[in-house]
Amino acid sequence: MSYLVDKDGYYGEFGGAYVPEILHQCVENLQKEYLKVIESESFQKEYNQLLRDYVGRPSPLYYANRLSEKYGARIYLKREDLNHTGAHKINNTVGQILIARHMGKTRIIAETGAGQHGVATATVCALMNMQCVVYMGATDVKRQHINVEKMKMLGATVVPVESGNKTLKDATNEAIRDWCCHPSDTFYIIGSTVGPHPYPDMVARLQSVISKEIKEQIMEKEGRDYPDYLMACVGGGSNAGGTVYHYIDDERVKIVLAEAGGMGVDSGKTAATIALGQVGILHGAKSYVIQSEDGQIEEPYSISAGLDYPGIGPMHANMAAHRRAQIIPVNDDEAVAAAYELTRLEGIIPALESAHALGALPKMKFRPEDVVVLTVSGRGDKDIETYLNYYNR
Numbered sequence: 096m097s098y099l100v101d102k103d104g105y106y107g108e109f110g111g112a113y114v115p116e117i118l119h120q121c122v123e124n125l126q127k128e129y130l131k132v133i134e135s136e137s138f139q140k141e142y143n144q145l146l147r148d149y150v151g152r153p154s155p156l157y158y159a160n161r162l163s164e165k166y167g168a169r170i171y172l173k174r175e176d177l178n179h180t181g182a183h184k185i186n187n188t189v190g191q192i193l194i195a196r197h198m199g200k201t202r203i204i205a206e207t208g209a210g211q212h213g214v215a216t217a218t219v220c221a222l223m224n225m226q227c228v229v230y231m232g233a234t235d236v237k238r239q240h241i242n243v244e245k246m247k248m249l250g251a252t253v254v255p256v257e258s259g260n261k262t263l264k265d266a267t268n269e270a271i272r273d274w275c276c277h278p279s280d281t282f283y284i285i286g287s288t289v290g291p292h293p294y295p296d297m298v299a300r301l302q303s304v305i306s307k308e309i310k311e312q313i314m315e316k317e318g319r320d321y322p323d324y325l326m327a328c329v330g331g332g333s334n335a336g337g338t339v340y341h342y343i344d345d346e347r348v349k350i351v352l353a354e355a356g357g358m359g360v361d362s363g364k365t366a367a368t369i370a371l372g373q374v375g376i377l378h379g380a381k382s383y384v385i386q387s388e389d390g391q392i393e394e395p396y397s398i399s400a401g402l403d404y405p406g407i408g409p410m411h412a413n414m415a416a417h418r419r420a421q422i423i424p425v426n427d428d429e430a431v432a433a434a435y436e437l438t439r440l441e442g443i444i445p446a447l448e449s450a451h452a453l454g455a456l457p458k459m460k461f462r463p464e465d466v467v468v469l470t471v472s473g474r475g476d477k478d479i480e481t482y483l484n485y486y487n488r
């Protein structure tokens with residue numbers, strides 16, 4: 096048995112492609128094409144070249160000396176925060192825009208919550224001279240002003256979505272609606288390991304460069320090509336998916352994922368999908384979803400906009416269901432404290448999302464010889480105001 100996707104697009108009971116009739120053809124075409132494209136020599140050549148010269152890969156694997164001392168293990172940080180545009184998301188958008196071009200598409204759409212995926216998509220659209228429309232909840236447009244301005248400067252059209260709670264879930268619905276209206280010329284770039292098959296697998300493969308590099312880098316530093324622990328934060332699951340991809344069926348490697356506890360799992364203000372979710376269908380895939388008794392999606396909450404999602408990717412739902420991964424909820428206060436700690440111990444200001452992975456460290460019991468690789472998914476520049484205001488409210 097493998098924890099990777101099966102030939103029908105499922106991870107155990109999770110995944111699949113539950114899409115409206117009008118999108119069926121589109122999704123089926125993508126299912127037929129994506130592996131052929133990704134495995135082609137011309138795609139690999141261009142993708143790897145862009146990852147190296149444009150994104151700045153390989154990202155360093157940094158031995159965090161003082162952090163290691165504090166937690167009594169050999170802790171390495173995988174530095175996705177050093178990528179162009181400041182996070183792991185660019186690995187995926189570079190890959191998907193190349194796939195879109197291979198498939199003859201001319202118009203790109205995307206959804207965005209905090210604006211990070213929107214900026215990463217607008218960036219590669221500028222690079223490839225493609226038309227770009229980004230759907231964003233009206234509430235988020237107000238909250239994430241700088242990212243909206245960045246997308247506009249990059250030449251994208253940002254469409255504020257006024258339906259529902261005017262946040263990520265509503266923006267995603269609107270993007271799907273757009274895709275339904277323009278199936279022939281439009282490619283929908285999804286930002287995480289969510290959505291109908293093949294998106295979760297496609298995004299995980301495009302992010303798998305993270306674990307491919309970890310293998311080589313840990314071999315060089317530790318003389319073996321695997322760590323004892325892999326740790327990452329999980330919103331939809333793309334940085335975690337990339338971090339574990341090449342180790343997912345290697346039981347020597349323990350997987351620890353941090354989800355956003357918000358104000359606490361039982362507080363009613365949380366995004367802890369694994370702790371609270373029930374099996375349901377969200378945005379085209381079967382997974383765990385935070386929902387009310389009659390199946391309505393509940394509004395999630397987290398201090399971190401990137402983890403504020405009521406679902407989780409099917410790959411991660413399956414790992415959680417079979418206890419392949421340990422899922423730890425980390426609350427707002429624990430994440431903020433962990434961000435300050437990393438900043439003062441190592442001189443690295445992490446993104447609030449990544450701070451949740453760091454916030455799981457105090458909950459772990461390591462042996463001194465344990466080798467731990469923790470992915471810092473992004474940098475904290477976008478979160479400075481939140482960090483500074485947190486203790487002065």
Ligand SMILES: *Cc1c(COP(=O)(O)O)cnc(C)c1O
Binds near residue numbers: 182474
């Ligand atoms: C978007 C984002 C996340 C959450 O998304 P995943 O798909 O779960 O990785 C985490 N960290 C950063 C920095 C992000 O921008």
